Amino acid sequence: xxxxxxxxxxxxxxxxxxxxxxxxxxxxxxxxxxxxxxxxxxxxxxxxxxxxxxxxxxxxxxxxxxxxxxxxxxxxxxxxxxxxxxxxxxxxxxxxxxxxxxxxxxxxxxxxxxxxxxxxxxxxxxxxxxxxxxxxxxxxxxxxxxxxxxxxxxxxxxxxxxxxxxxxxxxxxxxxxxxxxxxxxxxxxxxxxxxxxxxxxxxxxxxxxxxxxxxxxxxxxxxxxxxxxxxxxxxxxxxxxxxxxxxxxxxxxxxxxxxxxxxxxx
Numbered sequence: 001x002x003x004x005x006x007x008x009x010x011x012x013x014x015x016x017x018x019x020x021x022x023x024x025x026x027x028x029x030x031x032x033x034x035x036x037x038x039x040x041x042x043x044x045x046x047x048x049x050x051x052x053x054x055x056x057x058x059x060x061x062x063x064x065x066x067x068x069x070x071x072x073x074x075x076x077x078x079x080x081x082x083x084x085x086x087x088x089x090x091x092x093x094x095x096x097x098x099x100x101x102x103x104x105x106x107x108x109x110x111x112x113x114x115x116x117x118x119x120x121x122x123x124x125x126x127x128x129x130x131x132x133x134x135x136x137x138x139x140x141x142x143x144x145x146x147x148x149x150x151x152x153x154x155x156x157x158x159x160x161x162x163x164x165x166x167x168x169x170x171x172x173x174x175x176x177x178x179x180x181x182x183x184x185x186x187x188x189x190x191x192x193x194x195x196x197x198x199x200x201x202x203x204x205x206x207x208x209x210x211x212x213x214x215x216x217x218x219x220x221x222x223x224x225x226x227x228x229x230x231x232x233x234x235x236x237x238x239x240x241x242x243x244x245x246x247x248x249x250x251x252x253x254x255x256x257x258x259x260x261x262x263x264x265x266x
Contacts, residue, residue: 004139006039006067007040007139011226015221016226016227017039017226017227018228018230019039019230020038020040020041021041021229022041022042022044022048022233023049024049024233025050025054025058026233027058034066034067040067042070042071042093042229043055044232045074045084046073052071055089056083056084056087057087069089069090070091070093071093072093073092075094076094076095076109077109078109078117081094082118085118086121089138090137092138092139092141093143093208094143095143095145096145097142097143097156100158103142103159104159106140107140107159107161111161112131116161139163140161140162140163141165141166142156143165143166144165145167146171147176148175150172150195153199156199157199157205158203162205164226165196165199165207165208166209166227167209167225169211170183170210184211193209193223194223197224206226206227209228210228211228211230212231213231213235214230
Protein backbone atom coordinates (compact mmCIF):
# COMPACT_ATOMS: atom_id res chain seq x y z
CA UNK A 1 0.00 0.00 0.00
CA UNK A 2 1.44 3.34 -1.07
CA UNK A 3 0.33 6.89 -0.20
CA UNK A 4 -1.30 9.01 -2.91
CA UNK A 5 1.10 11.16 -4.94
CA UNK A 6 -0.36 14.35 -3.44
CA UNK A 7 0.68 13.16 0.03
CA UNK A 8 4.16 12.09 -1.00
CA UNK A 9 4.64 15.40 -2.84
CA UNK A 10 3.92 17.25 0.41
CA UNK A 11 6.31 15.07 2.39
CA UNK A 12 9.00 15.37 -0.29
CA UNK A 13 8.64 19.15 0.10
CA UNK A 14 9.25 18.71 3.85
CA UNK A 15 5.81 19.81 4.93
CA UNK A 16 2.77 18.01 6.33
CA UNK A 17 -0.02 16.88 4.04
CA UNK A 18 -3.01 19.16 4.71
CA UNK A 19 -6.56 17.86 4.44
CA UNK A 20 -10.11 19.14 4.34
CA UNK A 21 -12.96 17.41 6.16
CA UNK A 22 -16.44 16.80 4.78
CA UNK A 23 -19.42 16.14 7.04
CA UNK A 24 -22.15 17.28 4.64
CA UNK A 25 -21.35 15.03 1.68
CA UNK A 26 -21.23 18.02 -0.67
CA UNK A 27 -19.32 17.29 -3.87
CA UNK A 28 -19.10 21.04 -4.54
CA UNK A 29 -17.28 21.56 -1.25
CA UNK A 30 -14.93 18.68 -2.00
CA UNK A 31 -14.03 20.43 -5.26
CA UNK A 32 -13.61 23.71 -3.36
CA UNK A 33 -11.10 22.10 -1.01
CA UNK A 34 -9.19 20.79 -4.01
CA UNK A 35 -9.22 24.19 -5.72
CA UNK A 36 -7.77 25.69 -2.53
CA UNK A 37 -4.74 23.41 -2.80
CA UNK A 38 -5.52 20.81 -0.14
CA UNK A 39 -3.62 17.53 -0.41
CA UNK A 40 -6.53 15.33 0.58
CA UNK A 41 -10.18 15.51 1.57
CA UNK A 42 -11.68 13.23 4.20
CA UNK A 43 -15.34 12.17 4.06
CA UNK A 44 -16.54 11.52 7.61
CA UNK A 45 -18.92 8.59 8.10
CA UNK A 46 -18.47 8.50 11.88
CA UNK A 47 -19.68 11.94 12.91
CA UNK A 48 -22.02 13.03 10.12
CA UNK A 49 -25.48 12.42 8.74
CA UNK A 50 -24.45 9.98 6.03
CA UNK A 51 -22.84 6.55 5.92
CA UNK A 52 -20.43 4.44 3.89
CA UNK A 53 -23.04 3.79 1.20
CA UNK A 54 -23.46 7.54 0.71
CA UNK A 55 -19.69 8.04 0.70
CA UNK A 56 -19.31 5.34 -1.94
CA UNK A 57 -21.81 7.13 -4.17
CA UNK A 58 -19.95 10.43 -3.76
CA UNK A 59 -16.65 8.73 -4.63
CA UNK A 60 -18.10 7.16 -7.76
CA UNK A 61 -19.48 10.48 -9.01
CA UNK A 62 -16.23 12.39 -8.54
CA UNK A 63 -13.85 12.59 -11.50
CA UNK A 64 -10.20 11.72 -11.06
CA UNK A 65 -8.84 14.25 -8.57
CA UNK A 66 -5.30 15.60 -8.09
CA UNK A 67 -5.82 15.26 -4.34
CA UNK A 68 -6.41 12.09 -2.32
CA UNK A 69 -9.91 11.08 -1.27
CA UNK A 70 -10.08 9.64 2.25
CA UNK A 71 -13.01 8.14 4.13
CA UNK A 72 -13.28 7.80 7.88
CA UNK A 73 -15.47 4.75 8.30
CA UNK A 74 -17.93 4.58 11.17
CA UNK A 75 -16.28 1.54 12.73
CA UNK A 76 -13.66 -1.15 12.18
CA UNK A 77 -15.82 -3.37 9.99
CA UNK A 78 -14.47 -5.20 6.91
CA UNK A 79 -17.75 -4.82 5.00
CA UNK A 80 -17.79 -1.04 5.51
CA UNK A 81 -14.10 -0.69 4.68
CA UNK A 82 -14.53 -2.86 1.60
CA UNK A 83 -17.43 -0.77 0.34
CA UNK A 84 -15.48 2.50 0.31
CA UNK A 85 -12.24 1.10 -1.10
CA UNK A 86 -14.14 -0.66 -3.89
CA UNK A 87 -15.73 2.71 -4.69
CA UNK A 88 -12.33 4.36 -5.03
CA UNK A 89 -11.27 5.69 -1.63
CA UNK A 90 -7.53 6.32 -1.69
CA UNK A 91 -7.25 6.49 2.07
CA UNK A 92 -9.19 4.92 4.94
CA UNK A 93 -9.19 6.15 8.54
CA UNK A 94 -10.45 3.60 11.06
CA UNK A 95 -11.66 4.95 14.44
CA UNK A 96 -11.22 3.59 17.95
CA UNK A 97 -8.39 1.12 17.36
CA UNK A 98 -7.12 0.04 20.77
CA UNK A 99 -4.98 -3.05 20.09
CA UNK A 100 -2.61 -4.52 17.56
CA UNK A 101 -5.23 -7.19 16.82
CA UNK A 102 -7.77 -4.52 15.88
CA UNK A 103 -5.18 -2.78 13.69
CA UNK A 104 -4.38 -6.09 11.99
CA UNK A 105 -8.10 -6.61 11.31
CA UNK A 106 -8.23 -3.23 9.55
CA UNK A 107 -5.21 -4.18 7.43
CA UNK A 108 -6.86 -7.51 6.55
CA UNK A 109 -9.93 -5.62 5.29
CA UNK A 110 -7.73 -3.66 2.85
CA UNK A 111 -5.55 -6.51 1.59
CA UNK A 112 -6.39 -9.51 -0.53
CA UNK A 113 -5.50 -13.11 0.39
CA UNK A 114 -3.16 -14.53 1.49
CA UNK A 115 -2.16 -11.40 3.49
CA UNK A 116 -5.77 -10.31 4.12
CA UNK A 117 -9.39 -11.20 3.54
CA UNK A 118 -10.65 -8.52 1.16
CA UNK A 119 -13.00 -9.78 -1.53
CA UNK A 120 -12.06 -8.95 -5.12
CA UNK A 121 -14.61 -6.69 -6.79
CA UNK A 122 -13.32 -3.26 -7.89
CA UNK A 123 -16.19 -0.82 -8.28
CA UNK A 124 -14.45 1.56 -10.68
CA UNK A 125 -13.05 0.98 -14.15
CA UNK A 126 -9.77 2.78 -13.45
CA UNK A 127 -8.64 0.80 -10.40
CA UNK A 128 -6.70 -1.92 -12.23
CA UNK A 129 -7.30 -5.63 -12.55
CA UNK A 130 -4.60 -7.10 -10.31
CA UNK A 131 -4.67 -7.35 -6.54
CA UNK A 132 -1.29 -5.61 -6.26
CA UNK A 133 -2.46 -2.64 -8.34
CA UNK A 134 -5.68 -2.24 -6.38
CA UNK A 135 -4.01 -2.60 -2.97
CA UNK A 136 -1.25 -0.15 -3.86
CA UNK A 137 -3.64 2.79 -4.29
CA UNK A 138 -4.98 2.76 -0.70
CA UNK A 139 -3.44 4.25 2.46
CA UNK A 140 -4.61 3.02 5.85
CA UNK A 141 -4.58 5.01 9.08
CA UNK A 142 -5.89 3.69 12.40
CA UNK A 143 -6.98 6.10 15.09
CA UNK A 144 -5.36 6.36 18.51
CA UNK A 145 -7.95 8.07 20.68
CA UNK A 146 -8.21 6.17 23.98
CA UNK A 147 -5.94 5.35 26.89
CA UNK A 148 -5.97 1.71 25.73
CA UNK A 149 -4.79 2.73 22.28
CA UNK A 150 -2.13 4.92 23.87
CA UNK A 151 -0.93 2.07 26.07
CA UNK A 152 -0.72 -0.26 23.07
CA UNK A 153 0.59 2.23 20.52
CA UNK A 154 4.00 0.55 20.16
CA UNK A 155 2.39 -2.77 19.20
CA UNK A 156 -0.17 -1.03 16.97
CA UNK A 157 2.52 0.83 15.01
CA UNK A 158 4.39 -2.45 14.51
CA UNK A 159 1.50 -4.03 12.58
CA UNK A 160 2.60 -4.63 8.97
CA UNK A 161 0.54 -2.86 6.32
CA UNK A 162 -0.29 0.35 8.19
CA UNK A 163 0.44 3.65 6.49
CA UNK A 164 0.08 5.54 9.73
CA UNK A 165 -1.69 6.27 12.98
CA UNK A 166 -4.14 9.16 13.31
CA UNK A 167 -4.73 10.91 16.63
CA UNK A 168 -8.22 12.04 17.66
CA UNK A 169 -7.49 14.81 20.19
CA UNK A 170 -11.11 15.14 21.35
CA UNK A 171 -11.74 11.51 22.27
CA UNK A 172 -8.20 11.09 23.57
CA UNK A 173 -8.77 14.05 25.88
CA UNK A 174 -12.02 12.54 27.17
CA UNK A 175 -10.32 9.18 27.71
CA UNK A 176 -7.61 10.94 29.72
CA UNK A 177 -10.23 12.60 31.94
CA UNK A 178 -10.00 16.01 30.28
CA UNK A 179 -12.60 18.18 28.57
CA UNK A 180 -13.05 17.30 24.86
CA UNK A 181 -11.57 20.56 23.58
CA UNK A 182 -8.56 20.45 25.92
CA UNK A 183 -6.71 18.44 23.29
CA UNK A 184 -7.09 21.30 20.84
CA UNK A 185 -6.74 24.32 23.13
CA UNK A 186 -4.13 23.28 25.72
CA UNK A 187 -0.83 21.41 25.86
CA UNK A 188 -2.22 18.60 28.02
CA UNK A 189 -2.03 15.91 25.34
CA UNK A 190 1.40 16.91 24.07
CA UNK A 191 2.96 14.30 26.38
CA UNK A 192 0.75 11.49 25.03
CA UNK A 193 1.36 12.78 21.51
CA UNK A 194 5.11 12.50 22.07
CA UNK A 195 4.62 8.85 23.04
CA UNK A 196 2.61 8.22 19.87
CA UNK A 197 5.16 10.08 17.74
CA UNK A 198 8.03 8.02 19.15
CA UNK A 199 6.24 4.77 18.30
CA UNK A 200 5.35 5.99 14.81
CA UNK A 201 8.92 7.07 14.16
CA UNK A 202 10.35 3.80 15.45
CA UNK A 203 8.18 1.80 13.06
CA UNK A 204 8.35 4.23 10.12
CA UNK A 205 4.64 5.00 9.96
CA UNK A 206 3.09 8.41 9.40
CA UNK A 207 1.73 10.40 12.35
CA UNK A 208 -1.58 12.05 11.49
CA UNK A 209 -3.96 14.12 13.58
CA UNK A 210 -7.25 16.02 13.52
CA UNK A 211 -6.98 19.76 14.17
CA UNK A 212 -9.33 22.61 14.98
CA UNK A 213 -8.02 24.79 12.16
CA UNK A 214 -4.96 26.45 10.72
CA UNK A 215 -3.31 27.76 13.89
CA UNK A 216 -3.89 24.46 15.67
CA UNK A 217 -2.51 22.60 12.65
CA UNK A 218 0.67 24.66 12.75
CA UNK A 219 1.21 23.53 16.34
CA UNK A 220 0.73 19.87 15.41
CA UNK A 221 3.19 20.28 12.54
CA UNK A 222 5.82 21.62 14.93
CA UNK A 223 5.21 18.54 17.10
CA UNK A 224 5.96 16.16 14.25
CA UNK A 225 2.58 15.42 12.67
CA UNK A 226 2.85 14.73 8.93
CA UNK A 227 -0.82 14.44 7.97
CA UNK A 228 -3.19 17.04 9.42
CA UNK A 229 -6.91 17.49 8.83
CA UNK A 230 -8.17 21.04 9.25
CA UNK A 231 -11.64 22.21 10.24
CA UNK A 232 -14.70 20.54 8.73
CA UNK A 233 -16.93 22.09 6.11
CA UNK A 234 -19.60 22.81 8.74
CA UNK A 235 -17.07 24.31 11.17
CA UNK A 236 -15.71 26.61 8.47
CA UNK A 237 -19.21 27.59 7.32
CA UNK A 238 -20.32 28.27 10.89
CA UNK A 239 -17.28 30.45 11.61
CA UNK A 240 -17.67 32.38 8.35
CA UNK A 241 -21.39 33.02 8.78
CA UNK A 242 -20.96 34.18 12.38
CA UNK A 243 -18.11 36.50 11.36
CA UNK A 244 -20.13 37.88 8.44
CA UNK A 245 -23.15 38.54 10.66
CA UNK A 246 -21.02 40.22 13.31
CA UNK A 247 -19.37 42.41 10.67
CA UNK A 248 -22.79 43.47 9.39
CA UNK A 249 -23.98 44.37 12.89
CA UNK A 250 -20.72 46.20 13.61
CA UNK A 251 -21.11 48.27 10.44
CA UNK A 252 -24.71 49.06 11.35
CA UNK A 253 -23.47 50.30 14.71
CA UNK A 254 -20.98 52.62 13.05
CA UNK A 255 -17.93 50.41 12.78
CA UNK A 256 -15.62 50.16 9.77
CA UNK A 257 -16.27 47.18 7.50
CA UNK A 258 -13.39 44.91 6.64
CA UNK A 259 -12.84 44.22 2.93
CA UNK A 260 -14.83 41.13 2.07
CA UNK A 261 -15.77 39.02 -0.92
CA UNK A 262 -17.89 35.89 -1.10
CA UNK A 263 -15.19 34.27 -3.22
CA UNK A 264 -11.88 33.11 -1.78
CA UNK A 265 -8.79 34.50 -3.49
CA UNK A 266 -6.38 31.93 -4.88
